[in-house]
Amino acid sequence: xxxxxxxxxxxxxxxxxxxxxxxxxxxxxxxxxxxxxxxxxxxxxxxxxxxxxxxxxxxxxxxxxxxxxxxxxxxxxxxxxxxxxxxxxxxxxxxxxxxxxxxxxxxxxxxxxxxxxxxxxxxxxxxxxxxxxxxxxxxxxxxxxxxxxxxxxxxxxxxxxxxxxxxxxxxxxxxxxxxxxxxxxxx
Amino acid sequence: xxxxxxxxxxxxxxxxxxxxxxxxxxxxxxxxxxxxxxxxxxxxxxxxxxxxxxxxxxxxxxxxxxxxxxxxxxxxxxxxxxxxxxxxxxxxxxxxxxxxxxxxxxxxxxxxxxxxxxxxxxxxxxxx
Numbered sequence: 001x002x003x004x005x006x007x008x009x010x011x012x013x014x015x016x017x018x019x020x021x022x023x024x025x026x027x028x029x030x031x032x033x034x035x036x037x038x039x040x041x042x043x044x045x046x047x048x049x050x051x052x053x054x055x056x057x058x059x060x061x062x063x064x065x066x067x068x069x070x071x072x073x074x075x076x077x078x079x080x081x082x083x084x085x086x087x088x089x090x091x092x093x094x095x096x097x098x099x100x101x102x103x104x105x106x107x108x109x110x111x112x113x114x115x116x117x118x119x120x121x122x123x124x125x126x127x128x129x130x131x132x133x134x135x136x137x138x139x140x141x142x143x144x145x146x147x148x149x150x151x152x153x154x155x156x157x158x159x160x161x162x163x164x165x166x167x168x169x170x171x172x173x174x175x176x177x178x179x180x181x182x183x184x185x186x187x
Numbered sequence: 188x189x190x191x192x193x194x195x196x197x198x199x200x201x202x203x204x205x206x207x208x209x210x211x212x213x214x215x216x217x218x219x220x221x222x223x224x225x226x227x228x229x230x231x232x233x234x235x236x237x238x239x240x241x242x243x244x245x246x247x248x249x250x251x252x253x254x255x256x257x258x259x260x261x262x263x264x265x266x267x268x269x270x271x272x273x274x275x276x277x278x279x280x281x282x283x284x285x286x287x288x289x290x291x292x293x294x295x296x297x298x299x300x301x302x303x304x305x306x307x308x309x310x311x312x313x314x315x
Contacts, residue, residue, distance in 0.1 A: 018219070030207055033205060038202040047211065051214050055218045136202060143200070144199060
């Protein structure tokens with residue numbers, strides 16, 4: 001959505017034209033659902049929270065001053081709401097339905113011969129499960145949503161240098177965990 | 188992006204599910220309507236509570252003022268003899284308070300207030 005279009009829609013909704021809010025929902029639903037799903041495993045819960053994100057956004061639009069982009073503001077609401085829910089409800093496991101995987105190319109060829117698709121799902125599942133929800137969402141914002149360090153800092157409220165350090169640690173840990181899982185399995 | 192980044196991207200891509208269920212937008216709209224109604228009900232309850240509290244306070248102060256300036260009832264009156272005495276002398280007091288030339292202006296003010304409130308209510312009803 002273009003910034004001018006966003007601004008027009010926000011001003012219209014503030015004035016009472018609530019129908020236009022649907023345009024915001026249509027434009028941002030996929031991204032917000034993706035962010036929430038990176039934290040919450042249960043699809044129904046994730047959809048419920050994503051709906052609540054937009055409801056909260058609707059009633060808080062009056063407070064939106066435009067200091068950040070609408071996208072960042074929505075991501076921030078999604079980030080905060082999904083982490084609050086995750087603290088209440090511990091994530092059980094990521095179901096195979098939630099994982100979309102592409103690969104073989106990037107894994108070691110010898111190993112990839114041994115690993116069939118289902119086992120790979122489980123391994124990756126396990127790897128992602130090994131990190132905290134707050135770390136999962138950070139790494140997802142970086143790789144899946146292509147957010148810059150500055151944008152991630154705005155969304156999460158964490159300082160930029162802190163974001164860099166956290167991302168570096170998460171990446172290192174994921175690699176370690178991934179290597180360990182592979183070694184344990186295949187010697 | 189180096190090999191590690193590519194590998195990590197591969198792992199993390201499992202978290203990237205952007206599918207939107209069919210009735211997602213409708214559910215949001217329904218929730219917004221429900222939330223709006225809840226907020227309106229809450230605002231109305233707060234308004235009613237404030238008005239009732241102020242009205243109760245006003246009535247209490249009025250009764251206190253009437254008692255201290257006219258009846259001077261004390262706790263001693265809260266006996267059977269006291270109640271009998273109130274009934275006996277009460278009618279005289281009643282006549283003195285309510286059928287008094289000086290009170291006419293208060294009657295006029297009260298009637299006007301009631302009339303204005305009634306008109307306001309009727310106009311509000313017509314608006315909806």
